[in-house]
Amino acid sequence: MVGAILVTGGAGYIGSHVVLTLLEAGYPVVVLDDLSTGRRAAVPKAARFVKGDVGDRALLSQILGQHAVTNVMHFAGAIVVPESVVDPLKYYLQNTGKSRNLIQACIEAAVSGFIFSSTAAVYGQGDGAPVSETAPAQPASPYGTSKLMTEWMLRDVARAHGLNTAVLRYFNVAGADPKGRSGQSTPGATHLIKVACETACGRRPSMKIFGTDYDTPDGTCIRDYIHVTDLADAHLACLQALENQGGQFLFNCGYGHGYSVKQVLEAVERVSGRKLKTRQAERRPGDVARIVADVSAIRRQLAWRPRCNDLDLIVKTALAWERKLVAESEQVVEEA
Numbered sequence: 474m475v476g477a478i479l480v481t482g483g484a485g486y487i488g489s490h491v492v493l494t495l496l497e498a499g500y501p502v503v504v505l506d507d508l509s510t511g512r513r514a515a516v517p518k519a520a521r522f523v524k525g526d527v528g529d530r531a532l533l534s535q536i537l538g539q540h541a542v543t544n545v546m547h548f549a550g551a552i553v554v555p556e557s558v559v560d561p562l563k564y565y566l567q568n569t570g571k572s573r574n575l576i577q578a579c580i581e582a583a584v585s586g587f588i589f590s591s592t593a594a595v596y597g598q599g600d601g602a603p604v605s606e607t608a609p610a611q612p613a614s615p616y617g618t619s620k621l622m623t624e625w626m627l628r629d630v631a632r633a634h635g636l637n638t639a640v641l642r643y644f645n646v647a648g649a650d651p652k653g654r655s656g657q658s659t660p661g662a663t664h665l666i667k668v669a670c671e672t673a674c675g676r677r678p679s680m681k682i683f684g685t686d687y688d689t690p691d692g693t694c695i696r697d698y699i700h701v702t703d704l705a706d707a708h709l710a711c712l713q714a715l716e717n718q719g720g721q722f723l724f725n726c727g728y729g730h731g732y733s734v735k736q737v738l739e740a741v742e743r744v745s746g747r748k749l750k751t752r753q754a755e756r757r758p759g760d761v762a763r764i765v766a767d768v769s770a771i772r773r774q775l776a777w778r779p780r781c782n783d784l785d786l787i788v789k790t791a792l793a794w795e796r797k798l799v800a801e802s803e804q805v806v807e808e809a
């Protein structure tokens with residue numbers, strides 16, 4: 474039997490895109506997801522699906538053994554920065570405690586490789602220059618700290634048990650599958666491009682710009698937005714590198730240039746042809762003014778070349794997905 478890849482959180486936004494990429498590359502895939510924010514429909518039929526909690530060690534042992542899992546990609550977790558500020562213990566349980574259980578089950582089952590979804594939020598406030606993996610980690614939110622603690626656990630476990638690991642620090646992931654098979658579907662999502670697309674589609678009457686007094690050229694926060702399909706390709710390249718050479722990798726995943734909130738909203742207006750109704754609001758807790766990736770390490774060490782490095786393309790695919798969601802929800806209302 475060919476060993477499978479276990480994708481935790483594979484019914485979610487990023488995980489579902491990675492599942493599509495893995496299946497296209499010929500890997501057998503098992504998804505473990507509790508559907509807390511993910512959707513069963515986001516998991517392609519060609520993947521096996523198990524509904525359950527990523528902290529459930531008995532279930533994990535069963536899945537890892539039954540499917541002869543060789544590598545794990547760990548996406549499952551809680552992801553909302555401001556929520557982590559008001560409810561930090563949720564984040565230390567979901568992102569740190571449950572990851573510990575998963576890592577332990579992997580060691581017991583002699584899994585070969587582990588790829589972990591980390592985040593630019595581990596860096597905190599930089600000095601404005603593109604941030605490299607060697608920059609000090611100083612998370613500005615419990616979300617970032619909860620992810621950093623898991624990075625450290627993996628580092629120590631890799632040393633002690635010889636697990637091959639890759640930690641991918643994603644910057645701001647956006648856009649949708651260009652073939653329209655998946656996209657960001659979470660109700661009440663807080664991500665800027667998702668919220669702006671919902672506003673452009675009339676699903677929200679207006680939206681807020683959190684903070685216009687930052688020390689940036691137009692006063693709004695700057696982020697490095699990466700298309701979810703390029704991020705999925707980075708996971709595949711990483712998996713292949715772990716399979717071929719093993720080792721420990723730590724990579725930023727972004728494009729190396731940033732856009733302000735206002736620039737993103739202009740792109741959404743340009744691509745949608747709609748004027749967005751926006752309101753200036755207070756700064757959001759846990760936000761940093763500017764964070765952009767130094768991506769020289771991933772470009773040097775992996776056979777990864779981005780294909781969608783274009784803000785308008787990111788917005789175009791996100792908008793196409795949002796319109797599809799709107800059409801589906803209208804159909805449900807008509808049928809009811």
Ligand SMILES: NC(=O)c1ccc[n+]([C@@H]2O[C@H](COP(=O)([O-])OP(=O)(O)OC[C@H]3O[C@@H](n4cnc5c(N)ncnc54)[C@H](O)[C@@H]3O)[C@@H](O)[C@H]2O)c1
Nearest residue numbers: 482484485486487507508509510511526527549550643646
């Ligand atoms: N979206 C971004 O911009 C971004 C940026 C940096 C890092 N990340 C990381 O990428 C990963 C995926 O994020 P996403 O945007 O796809 O989020 P998402 O909420 O769409 O996906 C998370 C998935 O994990 C599942 N899940 C959550 N807790 C679980 C549990 N205890 N057991 C089993 N399944 C569980 C959810 O149902 C969901 O399907 C997260 O670890 C997140 O921290 C995301």
Ligand SMILES: O=c1ccn([C@@H]2O[C@H](COP(=O)(O)OP(=O)(O)O[C@H]3O[C@H](CO)[C@@H](O)[C@H](O)[C@H]3O)[C@@H](O)[C@H]2O)c(=O)[nH]1
Nearest residue numbers: 552592593594644645663664665668681682683694734757
């Ligand atoms: O309605 C909105 C939503 C967002 N923003 C601003 O847009 C920027 C980007 O916000 P968002 O899209 O929520 O992303 P981040 O807070 O930067 O965090 C995301 O990107 C991190 C990596 O940098 C990930 O770790 C997190 O999971 C993910 O939520 C920030 O300045 C927000 O204040 C608004 O002004 N209005």
